[in-house]
Amino acid sequence: MTTFPFSAVLGMDDMRLALLLNAVSPAIGGVLVRGEKGTAKSTAVRALAALLPPVDQVAGCRFHCDPAAPDPGCPDGPHPAGVVAERRPARLVELPVGAAEDRVVGSLDLEKALGAGVRAFEPGLLAAAHRGVLYVDEVNLLHDHLVDLLLDAAAMGRSHVEREGVSVSHAARFLLVGTMNPEEGELRPQLLDRFGLTVEVAASREPAIRAEVVRRRLAADADPAGFAARWAGPDAEIADRVAGARRRLGAVRLPDAALRQIAEVCAAFDVDGMRADIVTARTAIAHAAWHGRDRVGVEDVRAAARLALPHRRRRDPFDTPGLDEKLLDEALERAGDDDPDDDPPGGPDGGGPDGGPSGGGPGGGSGDEHPPGDANGPTGGGGPAGRDGHGATGGEAEARADGGDEPSAPQRDSDARAGSGPADGAGAAEPTDASDGEPRSGGQPVAVPVRGLKARLLTAPGVGDGVPGRRSRARTGHGRTTGARPPAGRPDALHLPATLRAAAPHQVDRGRRTGPLRLHPTDLREAVREGREGNLVLFLVDASGSMGARQRMSAVKGAVLALLTDAYQRRDKVAVVAFRGTGAQTLLPATSSVLAASARLADLPTGGRTPLAEGLLAAAELLRVERLRDPRRRPLVLVLTDGRATSGARPLDRAARAAAVLAATGAPCVVVDCESGPVRLGLAHRLATQLGGDHHPLDRVATDPLVGLTTARPAVPGTPAPGHAGSSPTVRSRSAA
Helix, strand or coil: CCCCCHHHCCCCHHHHHHHHHHHHCHHHCCEEEEECCCCCHHHHHHHHHCCCCCEEEECCCCCCCCCCCCCCCCCCCCCCCCCCEEEECCCEEECCCCCCHHHHHCEECHHHHHHHCCCCEECCHHHHCCCCEEEEECHHHCCHHHHHHHHHHHHHCEEEEEECCEEEEEECCCEEEEEECHHHECCCHHHHHHCCEEEEECCCCCHHHHHHHHHHHHHHHHCHHHHHHHCHHHHHHHHHHHHHHHHHHCCCECCHHHHHHHHHHHHHCCCCCCHHHHHHHHHHHHHHHHCCCCECCHHHHHHHHHHHCHHHHCCCCCCCCCCCHHHHHHHHHHHCCCCCCCCCCCCCCCCCCCCCCCCCCCCCCCHHHCCCCCCCCCCCCCCCCHHHCCECCCCCCCCCCECCCCCCCCCCCHHHHCCCCCCCCCCCECCCCHHHCCCEECCEECCECCCCCCCCEEECCCCECCCEEEEEEEEECCCEEEEEECCCCCCCCECHHHHHHHHHHHCCCCCCCCCCCCCCHHHCCEEEEEEEECCEEEEEEECCHHHHHHHHHHHHHHHHHHHHHHHHHCCCEEEEEEEECCEEEEEEEEEECHHHHHHHHHCCCCCCCCCHHHHHHHHHHHHHHHHHHCCCCCEEEEEEECCCCCCCCCHHHHHHHHHHHHHHCCCCEEEEECCCCCCCCCHHHHHHHHHCCEEEEHHHCCCCCCEEEECCCCCCCCCCCCCCCCCCCCEEECCCC
16 A cells, blocks of 8 residues: 655645654654644654664564664563564554553463463554554544553553563553544643644645645545655655664754753743653754754754643643743743854754745755656645645645644633633633633634632433443443453453352363363453443533523533533533524534533523523434444433523423423433522422432532532422522532542
8 A cells, every 4th residue: 555655745844843853763752743634644644654764673573672682571582692683664553542452552361371371462552563653543532541551651662561460561662643633622631741742733725735735635546656656756865864863863962051941941831840841852852963963052942842842831621732932932032042153943954944844845845856747736845834824735635734833822821811700609701802812722712610610520320331431430441340240252351260260160070180270261250340431411501591691691601611621520521502592503512622612602692582492302312313423421411591491382381391302311410500589480490300300509510629419310299409498409429429
């Protein structure tokens, strides 16, 4: 299969530079590429592997040991001196989103280990990626514990497998590249920080560049071999430059002046810990080696900071990664430049905006470097890219361009964003326009929660079987062991005592007199573990005119934002449905991105009548669709309303029938009563009874972080609802939950 050439990817200076710097120095810690769909993220990563120098390995070693310095702890070793070597291309290993832990780190042959006492280890993807590239597409959809495994191995250069008393360790040094679409959910800040560099990619809005992207993609599809041959020369030049930079890397000096600049920049951006300083230093050294310099200069520090710091400023789910380049320049000026002889920005090779490769040429070539016969458009290979925000890409049919070096809007510090207090009880900071510096998502204002406002823990009843998370009780692969069962396939986690008990009665029949225990596959038992799962939290928000009175919607937004933060921390999916006027609208389908939910919430209009029935039916339909897409994830419906129904004929009767439809889905419901004032009709309480769910006043849902509410216990007619005046709300401590 022919790979799309790396040098034919149009523009995307930041991404190309970050990938190449990691190829020069894998110690940087990998690259995270964030961007919208169809921007050739995957294409560029796959093309990179073809540029890496070939590797020599010990013949027959499943862990790809270097014959010049074999791993002394290799499970296939020890390898004697003078071992036979074989050369192979650098390998690209792709990790699928649904991969199990055994597939990632490797697995043990449990029958041989228990029965014969033989440590039979089957290598996983980490071993296969050793001395190559490990690529994780949609890394934000990967389970957190798997991301932790990848990042630990990338940082330490080794993979450790500890299972059932058997320990295996092997070398695992690779270039880690992850791609993600932020619309589908964000990585936790702790995981973001573990990636060495991050870049943002976006599509160009220049018709000429978009046309050239399509032209190249069509040419590659029509004649893959011929298209690759036309770009073989530029690709070979980049590969030679990578190999040369690797050789120069150890000789590059980091003077004290550059080190002070790195420290000043990291302090100015208030990043946590020291990882940012170390990664920035390593990146600056690799950048200098890439440009053939023997010492780090200010342009290397600046390029490194632009790639290493943006994602490390993100503190909560409502922050978007970004870097204020004016602040960066000020920090560099404060540190001073004690070396006036450094090369000017751009480097001696005349590279892209930050010395990276621009356009289609290797390492900063122009359109004149394109091989003859290529159908170049008016932009050629050196078309607009980088700071003008119009870099383009190639590699997918719908591939588009990247505004690589376009600086993100300055983000207001979290303390400053929390300055506006609640508007009404549990109110929210109202979204402001871009001039106020409010965080933005995809060009839209983002609502942010009031500082200190915490959501109580809402859980689904019973024990689920869903994806790992931190909300409701569930049978998962992690947690405390509660029992054992015969496995449906390969055991996920062996329950050793239960396995031995199952095998013991059959030892005589199997002819065992002495020696190892004789096991059959039918003896194996896997552990049943109970942990926590993530749920689908559906926010059904009443946006009618009555909700906009007396700034009530501000209080509703405050509660929803606190609940969104809680959903982010508990690894939930969220969805938002609003109803007003004559119908309901799905503002946000099920997603892991609470940032997208807050953006929809910021633009939520209010006014008109209250179509409660339509809202309840829309929620039921969304749950039906999501149950088909993700059947293991249990839902939790939060209805934020005052309970009024004023749209259509016989609105209250229609709302009661719609509530029965929603209740029939089996989804646990919580009605958050938004009614305020001295005179209350109690309609929200009646709705909770119809839904068979719980009822709680708005001001008691997002206040106390220490206690939680148990959901979905059917209300008994004639009894006070939990949370009402005169009754004791059903609560339990977080530890008990």
